[in-house]
Amino acid sequence: MVAWILIGLLILVVAAVPVAAVLGILSFVLDEIAMDGRLTLGIGEIVWDKSKEFILVAVPMFILLGEIMLRAGIARRMYGAVIQWLSWLPGGLMHANIGSCTIFAASSGSSVATAATVGTVAYPEIEKRKYNESLFLGSLAAGGTLGILVPPSINMILYGLLTDTSVPELYLAGIIPGIILALLFMGVIALACLYRKDWGGEKVQTSWSQRISTLPALLPPIVLFSAVVGSIYAGVATPTEAASIGVVMSLLIAAYFKSLNVKMLLEAFEGTMRTTAMIMIIVFAAIFLNFVLGFMGITQAMLNFIAELGLTPIQTILLIVFFYLLLGMFMETLSMMLTTIPVVFPIVMALGVPEFSDVWFGILITILMEAALITPPIGVNLYVVQGIRDRGGKFNDVALGATPFVVAMLAMILILIAAPSIATWLPTLVYH
Numbered sequence: 001m002v003a004w005i006l007i008g009l010l011i012l013v014v015a016a017v018p019v020a021a022v023l024g025i026l027s028f029v030l031d032e033i034a035m036d037g038r039l040t041l042g043i044g045e046i047v048w049d050k051s052k053e054f055i056l057v058a059v060p061m062f063i064l065l066g067e068i069m070l071r072a073g074i075a076r077r078m079y080g081a082v083i084q085w086l087s088w089l090p091g092g093l094m095h096a097n098i099g100s101c102t103i104f105a106a107s108s109g110s111s112v113a114t115a116a117t118v119g120t121v122a123y124p125e126i127e128k129r130k131y132n133e134s135l136f137l138g139s140l141a142a143g144g145t146l147g148i149l150v151p152p153s154i155n156m157i158l159y160g161l162l163t164d165t166s167v168p169e170l171y172l173a174g175i176i177p178g179i180i181l182a183l184l185f186m187g188v189i190a191l192a193c194l195y196r197k198d199w200g201g202e203k204v205q206t207s208w209s210q211r212i213s214t215l216p217a218l219l220p221p222i223v224l225f226s227a228v229v230g231s232i233y234a235g236v237a238t239p240t241e242a243a244s245i246g247v248v249m250s251l252l253i254a255a256y257f258k259s260l261n262v263k264m265l266l267e268a269f270e271g272t273m274r275t276t277a278m279i280m281i282i283v284f285a286a287i288f289l290n291f292v293l294g295f296m297g298i299t300q301a302m303l304n305f306i307a308e309l310g311l312t313p314i315q316t317i318l319l320i321v322f323f324y325l326l327l328g329m330f331m332e333t334l335s336m337m338l339t340t341i342p343v344v345f346p347i348v349m350a351l352g353v354p355e356f357s358d359v360w361f362g363i364l365i366t367i368l369m370e371a372a373l374i375t376p377p378i379g380v381n382l383y384v385v386q387g388i389r390d391r392g393g394k395f396n397d398v399a400l401g402a403t404p405f406v407v408a409m410l411a412m413i414l415i416l417i418a419a420p421s422i423a424t425w426l427p428t429l430v431y432h
Contacts, residue, residue, distance in 0.1 A: 023285035023335060027292050034296045046291055047284045054240055055167065056283075058157050060276040061243030065224070065250050066113035067268035072254035074220045075104060075117045081214035087204040091189035093125050094139040094200075098189070101143030102182045105150040107224035107246065110275075111373055115144025115381045119388045125201075132199035133393070135192055138374075138401025141381040142185055142408075145370035148333075150178040152228050152246075155337065155366055157239065158283065162290075162341045165358040167239045168232050169427040173359045174366065176422055177412065181367070184408040192404065220253045233430065279334065286338030293343065306347050313351040317417055320344055321368065328372025333380065337369055355420040363423040364416055371409045374402040 031039045069075060079100045086095040100118045105111075119140040126136050148155040151171035160167040193200035228246040231237035237245060254260040306316060323344075327336055348361050373381040376399040386398050416422060 021285075023282065023289045023339065027285065027289040030289075030296065031292050034292075039292055039295060043288055046288055051280075051284065054238070055157055055161055056280075058152075058240040058243040059154055059279060060272055061240070061247055062152055062154055062157075063110060063113070063275050063279075064268060064272040065107065065228075065243065065246045066110050066117070067271045068247070068250040068254055068264075069104070069107065069221075069224075070113065070117045071264045071268055072250070072257060072259040074250075074253065074257070075100070076121050077217040077257075078103060078221055079118060079121045081217035083204055084206050084211045084214045087206065089186070089190060090197075090200055091186075091193040092201050092204060093122065093129065093131065094136055094189045094193075095186050097122050097136070097139045098143045098146075098182055098185045101140075101146050102150060102178070103218070103221045105147040105178075107152075107221050107228065107250075110154055111145050111147035111370070111381060112384055114147035115140060115384045116388065118143065119385050123388050129201040129204075131201035132196070132401075134397045134401035135189070135199055135404075136201075136401070137385050137389075137398045138403070138405055139185070139189060141374045141379070141385045141398060141402045142405030143182075144381045144384065145373045145409075146178060146182060148369060149174050149181065149363070149366050151175065152239070152243065153366070154279075155334070155369060156362060158334070158338065159341065159362045159365065162338065163345050163358055163362070165362055166427075166431070169359050169431055170362045171229060171232065171239075172426040172430060173363050173423045175426060177363055177367065177416065180415070180422070181370075181409070181412050184412060185405055188404045188408050223253070224249055282335050283338060286335060289339060290342040313353045313356065314417065316347070316351060317356065317364075320348070321364075321413060321417075324365070324368040325371060325375070328368065328379075329375050333369040333372045336372065337365065341365065355424070357420075357424060359427055360416070360420045360423045364413065367409055367413055367416070371406055371413075374406060 028037075028040060031037055079096065082096045082099045082103065083093060086099050087093055089095045097118060100122070101114050104118055105114050122136075122140060125131065126133050147153070151174050153171070153174060156170040156174065157167055159165065160170055224246055227249045228242045231242045231245050232239060251260060254264070309316075311319065324336075324340075327340070345358075345361065348356055349358065373379055376382060376395075379399070379402070382395070382398045382402060386393075386395050
């Protein structure tokens with residue numbers, strides 16, 4: 001039955017059926033086959049029960065925060081400042097791409113928003129400074145994925161909702177892996193540009209006085225990160241309340257830079273509503289599908305199947321990693337996470353390994369979701385970066401340029417499996 005469900009899922013995705021419709025169709029068909037359509041009668045109550053979750057309010061808030069940052073010009077100023085500090089490394093502005101994505105991710109919570117915002121600002125530099133276009137675009141796509149690992153993260157909120165895991169602990173757990181992964185990305189760029197120096201473009205001339213003069217441009221994202229994440233760990237706000245604090249702070253920053261006006265706000269609200277609607281309809285369709293699968297006993301069947309294989313805990317985790325890497329080539333990350341977590345999470349918790357905790361698994365899953373974002377043919381960030389190329393070009397350029405960064409993510413996954421404390425040390429220090 002599980003195999004048929006996956007085959008049906010892949011057929012509908014390949015047929016370009018919208019993700020929410022895919023999940024809904026599967027839910028109704030499975031309900032009709034197994035329960036004669038009785039579960040569908042309760043869909044309103046199921047969706048209403050989950051839509052009342054207070055933590056979900058944080059999703060549109062973080063999306064609005066990113067929209068305001070984009071339209072207030074904060075990203076452009078920040079990128080100019082990061083250029084001054086990181087462009088001396090082999091690979092020049094490609095390090096600024098990773099650095100800017102990391103900083104922007106620390107206040108936006110969205111990979112797509114991070115890739116689109118930094119990519120729009122950085123793209124003109126390719127021709128201007130003669131960079132290798134493929135690697136440059138790959139660095140933007142990969143850097144954008146940090147939006148769901150570095151706190152605050154929308155994906156972590158949804159993971160916490162699905163698994164009843166503490167979102168503040170997940171946020172803490174993402175900090176160190178996020179920094180390590182950003183450094184791995186920069187290492188990939190440096191090695192590539194040391195091997196082929198012509199890929200690194202023209203040097204940016206700068207001085208210490210210029211670097212210091214750009215520091216004020218780095219303050220807005222730092223202030224936003226401190227307001228959002230700091231308010232959570234100071235105990236004065238929940239993640240949802242912290243998101244609203246971030247929105248207020250972003251409005252004040254936009255006003256300071258004289259970017260706050262009715263036109264900008266209307267565009268930000270429209271973008272927020274569009275993205276939120278897309279996310280929520282997928283969330284609720286996935287919740288109902290999970291409810292149907294639970295009634296059918298699919299989760300227990302998967303647990304029994306894994307137990308019968310006789311694998312060690314490490315082998316089981318590696319099998320799950322392979323499963324997600326394969327699935328990530330064909331499914332959008334949000335729907336993949338919402339569809340599979342209720343089945344896979346109990347399997348990991350049943351391994352009985354204290355180090356493989358719910359928080360640790362949340363970070364592992366997030367990195368796997370990042371890999372899916374830059375894995376063709378469905379990698380969303382690849383299409384986002386391709387979309388900013390006003391001169392056009394082959395999609396293969398972006399996909400090829402992102403490939404070395406997928407290798408860096410695989411290295412990060414192996415590091416996390418070998419040393420789970422990288423993710424769990426900070427949450428343990430603060431909360432236990």
